[in-house]
Amino acid sequence: MKVAFTSDNIAGASDSVFKAMMEAAQGDAMPYGNDDGTAQVAHRLSELFECDVDVFLVSTGTAANVLSISALTPPWGSVLCHSESHLLNDECTAPEFYTSGARFVGIGGADAKMDPTQLKKLVNQKIGDVHSCQPSVISLSQVTEVGSVYSLEEIRAITDVAKSVNLPVHMDGARFANALLALDCTPAEMTWKAGVDIVSFGATKNGVMAAEAIVIFKSSLEAKGISSEKVAKELGYRRKRGGHLHSKMRLLSSQMIAYLTDDLWRSNAAHANAMMTLLQDGLRRVPGVKINTPAQANMLFCTLPAGMAEYLLKEGFAFYGGRWEEGVIRLVTSFRTPQAGVEAFIVSAQAFAELSLSGTIA
Ligand SMILES: Cc1ncc(COP(=O)(O)O)c(C=O)c1O
The missing domain is CATH 3.40.640.10 (Type I PLP-dependent aspartate aminotransferase-like (Major domain))
Known part of the structure; x- marks a missing residue:
């Protein structure tokens, strides 16, 4: 994972x-x-x-x-x-x-x-x-x-x-x-x-x-x-x-x-929130991704374009989806979320968007 x-x-x-x-x-x-x-x-x-x-x-x-x-x-x-x-x-x-x-x-x-x-x-x-x-x-x-x-x-x-x-x-x-x-x-x-x-x-x-x-x-x-x-x-x-x-x-x-x-309580939460800011800012730049409710702390609901959630899951990322409306996923960061993991997630989402725009992914 x-x-x-x-x-x-x-x-x-x-x-x-x-x-x-x-x-x-x-x-x-x-x-x-x-x-x-x-x-x-x-x-x-x-x-x-x-x-x-x-x-x-x-x-x-x-x-x-x-x-x-x-x-x-x-x-x-x-x-x-x-x-x-x-x-x-x-x-x-x-x-x-x-x-x-x-x-x-x-x-x-x-x-x-x-x-x-x-x-x-x-x-x-x-x-x-x-x-x-x-x-x-x-x-x-x-x-x-x-x-x-x-x-x-x-x-x-x-x-x-x-x-x-x-x-x-x-x-x-x-x-x-x-x-x-x-x-x-x-x-x-x-x-x-x-x-x-x-x-x-x-x-x-x-x-x-x-x-x-x-x-x-x-x-x-x-x-x-x-x-x-x-x-x-x-x-x-x-x-x-x-x-x-x-x-x-x-x-x-x-x-x-x-x-x-x-x-500790402050520094742990500060890290989780900072990771969410990074994640949200990155996802805002990915074509087709819609931020549903802007995350103010460490939890984000967003809507992904068709196929992106499955692609990200296959890439080895984990998150909840399929519980809400079509394409809606929940992303939560924690005191342990690695920055490199957040960056990799954005890179993968971006890669899917590019493949999809170029018609490589239907
Ligand atoms: C907002 C909120 N309140 C309460 C709880 C309940 O916590 P626990 O699972 O430790 O019983 C949760 C757990 O997800 C939560 O998100």
């Missing part, structure tokens, strides 16, 4: 993360998150987000999302998210399972970003009507499912709607670092300062083996009249019940500490 753009999940983990796990595996440490490392993670994330936070480590992005949301919605609640979101389409009813059947409602909007006007309508619909599910949480994905990134103003447009009805806002930050670098702002600016109350702070896609942090911004929740203590307490039980309270939590916390040390 020349280079794979299948997902950022296909890359393993950064060396320092493995080293930290091996070091953490020595000796004894208290189990179930009562170890020093787990306390350190909470402290480090509090510093990173410049506020008082509660932190729950889990080992998958799905668990981070559904546990966060389940602590904020009753079973009769509705969770408003984009109709193309991962939460709605790719979590195999885990959201319904963990929330004991809450309704996940898809909101429209260009580039997989929720349209605040549609959102406003829904959060005010049938309130108090015992026959209807009641809006309980708003969840937005940053980076979105199509590779776009909400600007700070766009996040605020969503959170303003939430604020007007005191609903909590969750951010699916599976690609948090990639989005943050794209916006060139601070973690606080992209979250609680923009009205987000709880975030799934992803790390697995960006260089750790398996660790994600649910981060609760205590005062943001309190400002909406929601007891952060109650939410945190509930999350503790829900995480255990959901099978995500790891006995050897130190192995998760050591990954997260390594991720936050020496700005």
Whole structure:
């Protein structure tokens, strides 16, 4: 295989993360998150987000999302998210399972970003009507499912709607670092300062083996009249019940500490994003290739001319296609994507376009 753009999940983990796990595996440490490392993670994330936070480590992005949301919605609640979101389409009813059947409602909007006007309508619909599910949480994905990134103003447009009805806002930050670098702002600016109350702070896609942090911004929740203590307490039980309270939590916390040390999270995401810029710029120059949603972080959807995807696959590149409209493929770069691989992909795409223009390929 020349280079794979299948997902950022296909890359393993950064060396320092493995080293930290091996070091953490020595000796004894208290189990179930009562170890020093787990306390350190909470402290480090509090510093990173410049506020008082509660932190729950889990080992998958799905668990981070559904546990966060389940602590904020009753079973009769509705969770408003984009109709193309991962939460709605790719979590195999885990959201319904963990929330004991809450309704996940898809909101429209260009580039997989929720349209605040549609959102406003829904959060005010049938309130108090015992026959209807009641809006309980708003969840937005940053980076979105199509590779776009909400600007700070766009996040605020969503959170303003939430604020007007005191609903909590969750951010699916599976690609948090990639989005943050794209916006060139601070973690606080992209979250609680923009009205987000709880975030799934992803790390697995960006260089750790398996660790994600649910981060609760205590005062943001309190400002909406929601007891952060109650939410945190509930999350503790829900995480255990959901099978995500790891006995050897130190192995998760050591990954997260390594991720936050020496700005590994930033440098990994910076590389992934830079590779995507190179890839996108190169593909823009290839005749017949259409960029569907301009990539702002590390994911791109584009439409290839007939035959090009098959040609590139035969050349040894890997990516997802055939799941969307004719010719649409998804390309994702990671902290490990080699620059030479990106360049080779562009050269091959260009070669196909030239062969096709010259009539050598029908
Ligand atoms: C936006 C988004 N959220 C959540 C997840 C879920 O992560 P995991 O596969 O670790 O459960 C993914 C995984 O692809 C994702 O892309």
